[in-house]
Amino acid sequence: MIHESLAPFFDPRHVVLIGASRTPGRLGYVLAHNLVAHGYRGDVSFVNPNGGELFDRPLYPSLDLVPGTPDLAVLLIPARFIPDSLDECGRRGIRAAVVASGGFSETGDEGRALERRTREVLDRHGMRLIGPNCIGIMDSDSGLDTSFLSGPGVLAGPVAFVSQSGAVCAAVVEWARGDGFGLSRLFSLGNQVDLSETDLLEALGDDANTRVVTLYLEGVNDGRRFVDVASGVTRSKPVIALKVGRTEAGSRAAASHTGALAGRDVAYQAAFRRAGILRAASSEDVFDWARVLAQGPFGPAHRLAILTNAGGPGVAATDAAAIEGLDVVPLSEGTRRRLTAFVPPEGAFNNPVDLLAAASPEAFGGALRILLDADEVDAVVVILPPPPGWPAEDVADALIAEARGSTKAVVVALMGDAGIRVARERLREAGVPSFRYPERAVRALAAVEAAEKARLRSPDGVHVPAAGPLPTPGPDGWLEAEDAAQVVGRAGVPIPAMVIAADAEAAARAQARIGVPVVVKLRSRTIVHKTDVGGVRLGLDTPEAVSEAFRSIRDGVAGLGPDAFDGVLVQPMAPGGTDLIVGVVRDEQFGPLIMVGTGGTDVETVADGAFDLAPLTRDQASDLLERSGAGRRLTARRGQPGSDREAVIDAIVRVAALASGAPGIREMDINPLRVFADGQGALALDVRIRMDDAG
């Protein structure tokens, strides 16, 4: 069920256009025309202070004079009149409005002030609004079209399009019509003074007319809510997003390793993955994928059969499958035997199946039927250059007859131009997606597979314990090293023993308590990179060596300010193992991102970190570890036993929970997390935590 407050945007009974114009060519004229000429079955009223008549309807001089009770107002009047006009709508009991007019925050301070006033009016009346500065709504089912785009409107179909760019909508309507796939609804969001991409996505999840949702995003308004809502929608229908405007790492002032690696839109990448959203790399992807998914639902599409009458393009499709992570599966003995009825002896019975150039429509149809019946095949891509012996449309008809009844996805790469035009039209009418190039056809099947994986993924849901009070950071936001270690230790990640020593004698005594050898580390509120000032001494195995190290560290920082030296930390020296980094960086939109990568001082140069949103289930942590290059380092190798993978997963889950429960943590690195042999655990050897300026 679509939420009551949004219902008027989905199925209004009476729409009033404020700003209808009698002057042909003006936007208010085109909009009025679209409202009455694109099949909308509800009531339409026009308001214009000059009165008169338009399209056989009266132009009411004011909203008061409109009879009945409109439930959706569309406003296309100068921006400065919008707040008052909306107020009038509110007083009239209208609870939903589309403001198409520009001239708001996109133009400067004055416009921003107008948006604030608009927001106040909405709050006063409990109104919902799409816009301002937008193209509005197109609804192919009810015929509602509040856009001022010229042209015939949208074809009816199952794909919804939600756009934060108005400019792209005109192209989208044409692309969709040109590609022959229908749109259920189009929403252009404009400046999103009220309704956002997440609100519409949520509603479209419940919209019976929509089977696929496509999003054109420049950003999201509330990252976590977006992920939550999208996670729900993608379990029932595919969501495809094109996110434009990728941000650079440099724009974020990051001091931790994790922060430095969390560059270019890893947060969106992680959020889309978590939410089960298919991320399009280009506008072309959006349309290719939506076109295929609109014909679903399909099952998985991982195990591919390729059917062709041309060797070369078949190989190109095989390459594309490898790139997209799909399997061109070996065909079973039985399938190959059945194919002999249609594949000539010199043809290829392996996958790709090659019918050879002279293949008849019957051969194409028969072979497709066999492949669709084969248990080992999830989906079929047919590669068809203009067949030399037959009209391509005859082949198309044969393919349509088989593809139609199948629940498995079938796509056709219809190569060529003039010679395949009729065939393309036939396939389009029959709902069998066709593509100009083999690689695009295969990539679209990969989207089918990804959508199915998203639909079936295991539930999220992780318990996050509230974090206790955190230590107070220094003026730069960093916690003291041992404070940071203890925060992690309290979260359940093992840390080494540590003794603080204020003088050389205490340091030497500490060694006696801990055993040998030990590490002696500078404590300092002002010096972050302690190795740079000789502040870390390893492998000290006599009391004398420890005393000497204490003095040498103290003297080494003597010239670096009064707070540079705050005693030393004495710790046992950890045995060897595999070093990982586990880190956290807080993203403005999506909250804490967690990173896992190869640890050590070379972390900047290896850059194999993988990211996910916190918190994480154990399964998600395991997947994250696998995606990072570091995961592979834990496997047993020649002459080396495997490392304690479970301990790493445990640490990742605990760090993620800590970050989720303690919003004050801005960045964190455990580097290294030293991992020992299987069953021997892992140890957070060095921990750095930076808190928000707010503390």
Add this chain to the structure above:
Amino acid sequence: MIHESLAPFFDPRHVVLIGASRTPGRLGYVLAHNLVAHGYRGDVSFVNPNGGELFDRPLYPSLDLVPGTPDLAVLLIPARFIPDSLDECGRRGIRAAVVASGGFSETGDEGRALERRTREVLDRHGMRLIGPNCIGIMDSDSGLDTSFLSGPGVLAGPVAFVSQSGAVCAAVVEWARGDGFGLSRLFSLGNQVDLSETDLLEALGDDANTRVVTLYLEGVNDGRRFVDVASGVTRSKPVIALKVGRTEAGSRAAASHTGALAGRDVAYQAAFRRAGILRAASSEDVFDWARVLAQGPFGPAHRLAILTNAGGPGVAATDAAAIEGLDVVPLSEGTRRRLTAFVPPEGAFNNPVDLLAAASPEAFGGALRILLDADEVDAVVVILPPPPGWPAEDVADALIAEARGSTKAVVVALMGDAGIRVARERLREAGVPSFRYPERAVRALAAVEAAEKARLRSPDGVHVPAAGPLPTPGPDGWLEAEDAAQVVGRAGVPIPAMVIAADAEAAARAQARIGVPVVVKLRSRTIVHKTDVGGVRLGLDTPEAVSEAFRSIRDGVAGLGPDAFDGVLVQPMAPGGTDLIVGVVRDEQFGPLIMVGTGGTDVETVADGAFDLAPLTRDQASDLLERSGAGRRLTARRGQPGSDREAVIDAIVRVAALASGAPGIREMDINPLRVFADGQGALALDVRIRMDDAG
């Protein structure tokens, strides 16, 4: 100048078709029709044993009866008659033939035998041949069309297409016509009994009608010759290749690290880079890129300006530029001032330049002119959704007027479908490339930039000294460790001192000579991975420790066969540094590939190796080092000085020269090549070399 023996394929004066048919619909009929109906100005004769007449010409019952002297024969008769018929052609003095017929090696042993006989006939008469099993030649300049494809043939233009897949040619002809770009020549190579992709590429390099060469490759016939020929051609005209059929790492039985990493078509990748070939990732790339490059030559296209009337798609284009490695450059103060004549105050003067939705054709034209005049701009991409206020074709006309006179590349992303059809046609006629999606337009400009870089790249040319005689390997092809080290040492790569010791006493004496500490390593003809059997002892600093190590190593391998122990090697222990791997693996087609990557035992898991063909200039070696993740490890970092980059480059150049001069080397790893601080050199600490079975 095209080589004399190939001239008849490029400009024949008299073509004879052997196998012309009077039966409409048969391939011999269509081929005859194409020969006379597509504008060919030379003489055409038909041969058919049944005689008669076709298209107002006689069908000569035999070749003997054909008057005049044909210089090109086209054969379309059953495969079994081909050798004899070619022999007749040879006796008649014809030196060039196209065999369109199938039924050769693609069908099995009998066909292979026919190809051998065909080859013998060619050799006997010094004839050249294209095919068999091919579509033949299409030449838009002379009108020659030896194909049996139905349809109107090719449009004239500057793009040559050479294909190892016949099936793709029909689609290519249609795609090209549909996209409105002309082909100079199309060659379908079929089974390549004689002429190969490299022969045609070489000839097309000298063909005045061809400005861009496109290749559809399933493989190359002689990798090194292909690279040599292509390297020459790409310095005068762009060459675009689509290579289908990528090979997997698994198919090569590799024992070295380098061999294991040299997976999936790195050899082709390296060869194309070396040759300056633009590697297309899909058929779509081939056509998009060729379409733009056909309008050249252009200068560089690195510094991009984006002109649009729509914010969102402008951002999408900016993203695409970042992905393709192009710069959306900041515009100069002067350019921005000049733009105020056309960009409204609320528009964007930064790059992308946003004229806002209502932009007029004049605004588009004026702004494009300013951007093309700007010194800081190399190329312009115009992003144009259907403009709300104006017909798109008016905007197209304004753009054409400016783009036409410019030497800078201009491409248009013409978004939409029905509303931009006329505009697309106008741009096509004017030779301004347009694309349906912004990302494709930007990617095509990246190809312009890549072609220009390839054209201007520095010459190859490296002196390769002949390698001296190499040591004899063990039965498995591996050289003894110290033999391998000495091979590398003689090639000029520094190696550590080494002393061979057959007994414990000799080992202890060696230590005294070398100094302390030392490493003691097992020598063995049968054990490759010596660490696995405890065969390597580090940091030994007393004679007793060395003697003890000797005995322990000897006893440890006592059960592993009679040849397992062959004494030990005593070497000085190298100081710490940064470890790289420098390796070689011999590719069947392209000869030695050299790899540089991060060294150490983790090399399988890091997999950051970059590859190039050997030999290398110092510049190429430097570039290779930069492309590998390992290169970055040599730079100075916090608290660590830089490493000796020049010593690494020297080692790479020497290893590459060694591999080029010693074809017996099948695989080699220097792992690690330990690199010391700047000026301190590098040392090949461990070297493994595997020789060909032939030795």
